[in-house]
Amino acid sequence: MSESVLTSTRYGKDLVRVFRVVRGKDFHQVVEYNVTVLLEGDIETSYTVADNSVVVATDSIKNITYYLAKISPHILSPERFALHLGTYLVSKYAHIHRAFVSLEKLRWSRITLSGNVDPHPHSFVRDGDDKQTVEVEVDASAGKDKLSAKVTSGITDLLVLKSTGSAFHGYIHDEYTTLPEVTDRVLSTSVDLAYTFKPISLSPPTDTAKLEFTIPEGFALGSVWDGDAVTIRARNGTLDIFSLDESASVQATLYKMGQRVIAENAGVDSVTYKLPNKHYIPVNMNYIGVDNTANAEVFVPTSAPSGLISATISRK
Numbered sequence: 001m002s003e004s005v006l007t008s009t010r011y012g013k014d015l016v017r018v019f020r021v022v023r024g025k026d027f028h029q030v031v032e033y034n035v036t037v038l039l040e041g042d043i044e045t046s047y048t049v050a051d052n053s054v055v056v057a058t059d060s061i062k063n064i065t066y067y068l069a070k071i072s073p074h075i076l077s078p079e080r081f082a083l084h085l086g087t088y089l090v091s092k093y094a095h096i097h098r099a100f101v102s103l104e105k106l107r108w109s110r111i112t113l114s115g116n117v118d119p120h121p122h123s124f125v126r127d128g129d130d131k132q133t134v135e136v137e138v139d140a141s142a143g144k145d146k147l148s149a150k151v152t153s154g155i156t157d158l159l160v161l162k163s164t165g166s167a168f169h170g171y172i173h174d175e176y177t178t179l180p181e182v183t184d185r186v187l188s189t190s191v192d193l194a195y196t197f198k199p200i201s202l203s204p205p206t207d208t209a210k211l212e213f214t215i216p217e218g219f220a221l222g223s224v225w226d227g228d229a230v231t232i233r234a235r236n237g238t239l240d241i242f243s244l245d246e247s248a249s250v251q252a253t254l255y256k257m258g259q260r261v262i263a264e265n266a267g268v269d270s271v272t273y274k275l276p277n278k279h280y281i282p283v284n285m286n287y288i289g290v291d292n293t294a295n296a297e298v299f300v301p302t303s304a305p306s307g308l309i310s311a312t313i314s315r316k
């Protein structure tokens with residue numbers, strides 16, 4: 001026993017599902033999040049000597065998440081809601097020094113009815129499996145009045161495919177090579193990208209009971225760090241490059257996507273892409289005397305194994 005030592009601790013609530021409606025006069029706005037909240041602080045004794053007096057129950061962490069979803073003016077912005085929740089937790093509990101809030105925002109887009117141009121005021125459709133992601137770390141270890149935060153946001157599960165405009169040749173040929181070189185192929189990937197904003201300092205709540213909280217100026221709507229605007233630009237830029245690039249490889253296309261995110265978003269320091277190469281393999285029909293190679297039309301979609309190409313592109 002004496003040869004072991006507790007070297008890190010972190011705990012909290014995972015998979016908190018929360019939906020919020022904001023009722024305006026003419027329009028409703030809705031958000032659905034999957035939230036994870038983890039805490040670090042002076043909690044070692046709960047592990048080492050079963051001291052529960054230092055434990056904010058994970059059930060209470062869940063309740064705080066719902067309560068903030070009810071009262072936070074920042075609920076519609078995943079970055080700002082996560083910052084509010086993290087800031088609240090480290091401010092309320094003296095012995096909690098860091099809060100890690102991760103959330104996924106599911107797509108609910110307004111329905112436009114047939115024959116109408118205006119979107120419906122309170123009906124929505126899940127128009128894609130891709131999710132907006134946010135990871136916020138609120139750090140109070142330098143003092144409760146000196147809060148700082150790191151914010152990483154992104155997109156995951158954005159499934160794309162192009163039926164031409166992609167080649168792959170010139171790679172190493174040796175005794176292990178079976179892959180034929182191609183000047184035209186189907187390219188498909190499920191885009192996962194995450195961009196890191198410049199670090200920010202936060203104003204702690206002036207009154208934790210009233211939950212007054214000042215959002216850092218950078219994350220105000222319309223600023224270069226406005227999370228929703230960055231997400232829309234990153235999504236559109238990624239889809240543009242994917243469609244327009246005459247792809248020499250997933251690697252080369254990925255790099256162009258990353259350059260575009262850095263160029264278009266002054267508040268972003270770096271962006272990491274993870275792109276699985278979801279292979280579509282032409283079916284060999286030689287056995288029946290049919291050529292399905294040069295202008296292949298029939299493919300086997302394969303989910304495994306897949307290539308996995310990743311890189312981080314940073315501001316110089």
Ligand SMILES: O=c1[nH]c(=O)c2[nH]c(=O)[nH]c2[nH]1
Binds near residue numbers: 179248250277307
């Ligand atoms: O774009 C690609 N990059 C690779 O590294 C690779 N490797 C492979 O087998 N096919 C591909 N395609």
